[in-house]
Amino acid sequence: MFKKSKLTLIIGLLMIFMMSVLAGCAQEEAPDQSADQPPAAKELKLATTTSTEDSGLLDYILPEFEKDANYKVQVIAVGTGQAIEMGEAGDVDVILVHSRAAEDKFVEDGFGVDRRDVMYNDYLIIGSTEDPAGIKGEADVLKAFVAIQEKQAPFVSRGDNSGTDKKEKGIWKKAEITPEGDWYIEVGQGMGDTFRMADEKKAYTLIDRATYLALKDNYQLEPMVEGSPDLLNPYGVIPVNPEKYAHVDFEGATAFAEWLTSEKGQQMIGEFGVDEYGQALFVPDAK
């Protein structure tokens, strides 16, 4: 019995070994086989925010770029803060983020060059139908925030230094309010989790339209404030400075930035989401 199981083990290990060797060979042979096909696509590392990936925008536009430019894009979807850190560390070739102030600092500090506007999406304030702060339909988000603070109505904040979080903090600042107290709930989580918690607590929260449209059917919160100029959220693309990091693929990064801002790229961004949600999730705004 013991012998038999030992034998099985040995055979099993041998098979794993052989398979790994074969897999190794296959990989090594790959370049030879592709000799008469077009040259292998180069890899381009893109750090971007979760919103672009979660919304499905990247899945929609990247295959087209890859075909046009013969690049294979590796997407690393993280928060804006982390995406910028990755650019500063030279871990990626290009970043696509939405936090104007942090982006400008990134360029100023010499980590990135040639920032371009790509598109914007917009945020909205959602809340329960009970609307304790009475802000439904308010056109000016600053007035809405003042009402929330005055009524001490529960407000869930991302609190994670993400682009959305920075946007929200910016609005509080512009409204000259320092949000503090039990009503102001900083959860330090992603947009989806924040939405879920706000729903559970019947609280207000600031959310990007893409996430809202994707998840709204799961929860009860409804749009309260939208369309206010302060709720717009511009995205920028920035190649990492090759003078800072010689190993980055600046050529590829520039190709990506140019493609995104090209007529074709802009058109694709503008039509994304219309089929599914009846409205575009991002508005192209390259100059």
Next chain:
Amino acid sequence: MEILVQGLKEGFLLIWQMDAEIFDVTLLSLQVSLTALVLSALIGVPLGAALALTKVRGKQVILNTVYTLMGLPPVLAGLLVYLLLTSRGLLGQYELLFTPAAMVMAQVLLAAPIVCGLTARAVLALNQEVYDTAATLGATRRQATLSIMREARMGIIAALTTALGRVIAEVGAVMLVGGNIRWSTRVLTTSIVLETRMGNFSTAIAIGIILLTISFAINLFILTLEKRTFRYENTIQIT
């Protein structure tokens, strides 16, 4: 490497300066995990002993279930507690979701099976002679049972340290049911996740170091206690 060194430096600085927020977070971590541990011990030790010492129908199935639950994924434990406490859930009216109480509940769900299973194993490893000796010396059933537990105490302490290690380092469940709310339900592990997501790697490492230091201190405390109470413990000597 640079980040690691930076993290070490920052960690010591955070502790040294007694940063109010990090102090708050550390305290909550300890409160939640130690409460969960005490509750798990109160549930798990008697239950494990009872499983090992009594003849109940389907004992093997129950034990197997407990052993399986020892590997319960934290997020799943969190989800179960979440569904129980959500406003539409069975206990929704008590509004416990996103409170430390909810975090304790989730951690008990994770720790109690460990305490129970390992206690049962420690007791099952003992021989009949323990009970026989106690009984022939005139011990009551209660006294004999306590003696059996005393003989199994090394195993039970191992169960408790394992359980504490699991809950204090656990993030999935407390993130879900606690919500990582600043000044309210944020603990060390959820802080690490948050700092990492924000790209503050050295801060994340620093908090990690605080977490490890606490674990080290608790284990040191237990070890000293063990040494003092178990003067008569024989250890294997290899020559």
Next chain:
Amino acid sequence: MKTPFKLHNIVKRYGEREVLNIDQLSIPAGNIYTILGPNGSGKSTLLRIMALLLVNDEGQLEVLGEKVIWQKGQLLRLRRQMSMVTQTSFMFQGSVYYNVAYGLRARQMSAKKVRRQVGEMLEMVGMTAYRDADARTLSGGERQKVAIARALAVNPRVLFLDEPTSNIDLASATDIENHIRQINKQRKTTIIMVTHNLFQARRLADEVMFISDGRIIEKGTAEELFSQPRDERTAAFLRGETVF
């Protein structure tokens, strides 16, 4: 109490296998009663039933004048008048003192009395110097002496001995046999000893019972049984022909 133990048709099975079948047995008080037999003959099973550690499947058992009904209160009351020393006596984790005090503490005796009683017992077996030693580091002989001190500390009317010297050296064994004799003489403790050691039985026993395959083959005074065995199996065992 003339007969602390009366057994009637006691049967014990492990699964299908019948390991013990005792039709009639009375054990008189004040004696050293020896149960003799080869390994696997059922002697330990018999002892464990009499010590109320094992429930018989059939038959009636009378212990210290009471018909045993295996009820919690009765068991405790009866067990508290008996104690036991086994072949490899189990020592609780802790000191020699902790072990000898165990039965006294179980009876909620005051700390002062416990100290005095433990001191006396350790002195009796000559283990006073080991009072604070780790009980688990003792040699076989020392361990058995502690076990005897522990068993006698509770002042039992009946002392069970299950192969008390089979795991220890000759000198310690002789020492322990002397203690057994002394206990029986001075305290009038009824001693029921299981052994497969013929010579030990001869040295100690007042009465002997010979058991094989779970059944009583022969019983009587030590003198009778050793000089004129009636059964051929006993005779063979006495001649040393039974392998054990």
